[in-house]
Amino acid sequence: MIGLPDSITTCLFDLDGVLTGTAALHKQAWKETFDEFLRARDPDGFAEFTDRDYADHVDGRPRADGVREFLSSRGITLPEGEPDDPVDARTVNGVGNRKNELVLRIIDEQGVSPYPGSVRYLEAARDAGLAIGVVTSSANGAKVLDAADLSRFVRARVDGLVIAERGLRGKPAPDSFLAGAQALGATPAQAAVFEDALAGVAAGKAGGFGYVIGVNRADQADQLRARGADVVVDDLAELLEAGDG
Numbered sequence: 001m002i003g004l005p006d007s008i009t010t011c012l013f014d015l016d017g018v019l020t021g022t023a024a025l026h027k028q029a030w031k032e033t034f035d036e037f038l039r040a041r042d043p044d045g046f047a048e049f050t051d052r053d054y055a056d057h058v059d060g061r062p063r064a065d066g067v068r069e070f071l072s073s074r075g076i077t078l079p080e081g082e083p084d085d086p087v088d089a090r091t092v093n094g095v096g097n098r099k100n101e102l103v104l105r106i107i108d109e110q111g112v113s114p115y116p117g118s119v120r121y122l123e124a125a126r127d128a129g130l131a132i133g134v135v136t137s138s139a140n141g142a143k144v145l146d147a148a149d150l151s152r153f154v155r156a157r158v159d160g161l162v163i164a165e166r167g168l169r170g171k172p173a174p175d176s177f178l179a180g181a182q183a184l185g186a187t188p189a190q191a192a193v194f195e196d197a198l199a200g201v202a203a204g205k206a207g208g209f210g211y212v213i214g215v216n217r218a219d220q221a222d223q224l225r226a227r228g229a230d231v232v233v234d235d236l237a238e239l240l241e242a243g244d245g
């Protein structure tokens, strides 16, 4: 009925790009942040931040990991700095704070929409008696869930704030998904992971989860499969249709 193996009791959903369209807003904020940074650092050698950079180094990872990973791919290492660094500080925290300033502004301007197919899927999962958790690297997870009116479905949330507080390793490490399963009293084998990011699918695979659903929002079905997705869909509603057929 909901397109999952019978052994699954628990659904762990990534947020940005799986339940809501906010992955595009994050990408826009990152592009503005990194292009600004790279241009200021080396105007003549400027090479823009691309969709490929986002998918490979930033998407799905906690904010500071995204800063470090992408800059390291360009041979740049910054000092960590402090959490309250100003947005123009040339530190990991400063660059991350600039991105957060931009993404909050973009979210306020554009609003947050849930994917209709994801809302239908959440309703079906809830009605089928499955436990529902959200596991997101974003420190803005609670705000986005509320803005999309999705908090009512969520029994456990592991977000960027929880990850930082508990010192968990970010995706592609499985820690945040393992914490989500534990919070809902499920073993990894009993839990399904729903992810659009390559790092997130890799985290689901690394954690030995019972079923990993790759959600293809960025024309990268083959890469999602290569990272360990058991199935790839363009929209969660496809799982309901598969179940009906």
Ligand SMILES: O=P(O)(O)OC[C@H]1O[C@@H](O)[C@H](O)[C@@H](O)[C@@H]1O
Residues within 6 Å of the ligand: 015, 016, 023, 026, 027, 058, 059, 060, 061, 062, 063, 066, 100, 103, 136, 137, 138, 139, 140, 141, 160, 197
């Ligand atoms: O900067 P935030 O809101 O804490 O989010 C961290 C990351 O959260 C993930 O959900 C997004 O895929 C990333 O793009 C984002 O960078």
